[in-house]
Amino acid sequence: MRMNRNLLYGLAAAGAVLAGAALAQPTALKILQPTTRATPLPGMTAVGYLQIENDGRSDDRLLGAHSTAADSVEIHQMRTTGGMMQMRPLKEGLAVPAGARVDLRANAASGYHLMVIGVKQQLNPGDRLPVVLDFEKAGALPVDFVVQPLADTAGGKPAP
Numbered sequence: 001m002r003m004n005r006n007l008l009y010g011l012a013a014a015g016a017v018l019a020g021a022a023l024a025q026p027t028a029l030k031i032l033q034p035t036t037r038a039t040p041l042p043g044m045t046a047v048g049y050l051q052i053e054n055d056g057r058s059d060d061r062l063l064g065a066h067s068t069a070a071d072s073v074e075i076h077q078m079r080t081t082g083g084m085m086q087m088r089p090l091k092e093g094l095a096v097p098a099g100a101r102v103d104l105r106a107n108a109a110s111g112y113h114l115m116v117i118g119v120k121q122q123l124n125p126g127d128r129l130p131v132v133l134d135f136e137k138a139g140a141l142p143v144d145f146v147v148q149p150l151a152d153t154a155g156g157k158p159a160p
């Protein structure tokens with residue numbers, strides 16, 4: 001029920017033209033559990049978590065993302081080296097091989113996540129943060145990230 005509602009919101013936000021295109025070209029990609037955390041102020045950076053499942057027969061690649069609600073969106077990988085946590089943008093995107101599920105979740109071993117930079121409005125629990133994921137083959141895929149209360153998400157401090 002919640003998934004269906006998310007999809008409808010996404011399509012409504014994207015407009016009738018894009019909705020038509022999405023129906024004409026069904027994608028083999030499934031976006032699971034897109035979530036982010038509440039922020040205390042406008043203008044902050046939010047972390048986007050999700051899983052991408054590729055049920056198709058061809059490999060795809062997440063090339064980038066953008067949002068009308070933020071300045072920019074980057075695909076990041078977090079690594080701990082010598083006790084120091086470091087993040088780096090994945091300039092060449094993120095491979096989503098056929099049959100695979102790619103994890104961009106809090107505490108995922110991969111360290112992958114989306115960095116949503118300069119979120120224009122404060123995010124409160126229950127809000128939705130619209131992000132468009134750009135895939136090499138599947139094209140633009142609108143996703144609404146559901147804002148979770150800070151206490152509900154493991155993984156340490158909110159992003160600076």
Ligand SMILES: [Cu+2]
Pocket residue numbers: 076077087088113114115
């Ligand atoms: Cu990051």
